[in-house]
Amino acid sequence: MIQLIRNILAGEGSLWVAWINHYVIKNKDFYDLSESPTNSWGINKLLKLRTDARPILDAGISKTKKIWEEIREKHNKVPWHKVVWFPLHIPKASVITWMAILDRLPTRARLSRMGIPTDGLCVFCNEEIETRDHLFADCNFAKTLWNSILQLTQLQKTHMSWEVRLDWSCRKWKGKSLISTVMKLAWNTYIYLIWEERNRRIFQNRTRDVDQLLKIIKEFVRIQLFGRNINRLDDVNASLCNYWGID
Numbered sequence: 001m002i003q004l005i006r007n008i009l010a011g012e013g014s015l016w017v018a019w020i021n022h023y024v025i026k027n028k029d030f031y032d033l034s035e036s037p038t039n040s041w042g043i044n045k046l047l048k049l050r051t052d053a054r055p056i057l058d059a060g061i062s063k064t065k066k067i068w069e070e071i072r073e074k075h076n077k078v079p080w081h082k083v084v085w086f087p088l089h090i091p092k093a094s095v096i097t098w099m100a101i102l103d104r105l106p107t108r109a110r111l112s113r114m115g116i117p118t119d120g121l122c123v124f125c126n127e128e129i130e131t132r133d134h135l136f137a138d139c140n141f142a143k144t145l146w147n148s149i150l151q152l153t154q155l156q157k158t159h160m161s162w163e164v165r166l167d168w169s170c171r172k173w174k175g176k177s178l179i180s181t182v183m184k185l186a187w188n189t190y191i192y193l194i195w196e197e198r199n200r201r202i203f204q205n206r207t208r209d210v211d212q213l214l215k216i217i218k219e220f221v222r223i224q225l226f227g228r229n230i231n232r233l234d235d236v237n238a239s240l241c242n243y244w245g246i247d
């Protein structure tokens with residue numbers, strides 16, 4: 001979208017850019033325009049992005065990769081970055097998926113608000129409206145998967161809303177202890193997999209159950225910790241290795 005802004009300012013790129021310049025911006029300054037309910041969602045979205053876009057474009061950054069790095073730098077400063085940006089040695093595309101998930105997740109509830117047709121229901125239970133909070137915390141599918149993770153970690157199962165859990169995770173999993181590492185890895189994989197599973201169900205009509213997802217999470221945690229020097233004389237560590245199958 002920042003590339004689009006660049007094209008609009010340069011007045012080049014496509015018929016759409018020409019259209020925006022002619023009908024929306026007219027003779028005004030792009031940076032002075034205000035958001036308006038009469039604009040399309042896309043245009044208001046571009047206008048919202050101006051504060052982020054300006055320093056990047058003013059600095060003459062034009063490669064998408066570089067723009068992405070600039071944005072990522074900035075987003076790293078938000079409080080949840082310690083949990084969310086825990087190094088996941090998975091392909092780059094997944095990191096981009098992350099941003100989408102945690103920043104502005106296109107849930108069905110959001111799509112409905114944007115006027116995009118959807119029944120708005122969660123694909124896991126088909127009962128509740130698919131909001132971020134429902135998908136990742138309140139839905140029975142998410143709850144069962146999350147509780148299984150807590151069980152493997154011997155942590156107490158108390159239901160937490162999305163916000164509370166995020167806050168709890170940020171405060172609790174700070175250090176380098178084995179349990180912190182396991183929980184950060186598990187949490188990352190959990191969010192990633194729920195979103196991936198939701199998309200598989202919607203777009204590919206393929207379904208995995210909680211046990212299959214739990215198996216993937218365990219495998220991921222195990223691989224990430226492979227070869228790590230763990231003090232197994234510590235009771236907590238010993239039981240973690242046992243439950244998670246860490247060699």
Ligand SMILES: [Zn+2]
Binds near residue numbers: 122134139140
């Ligand atoms: Zn649900």
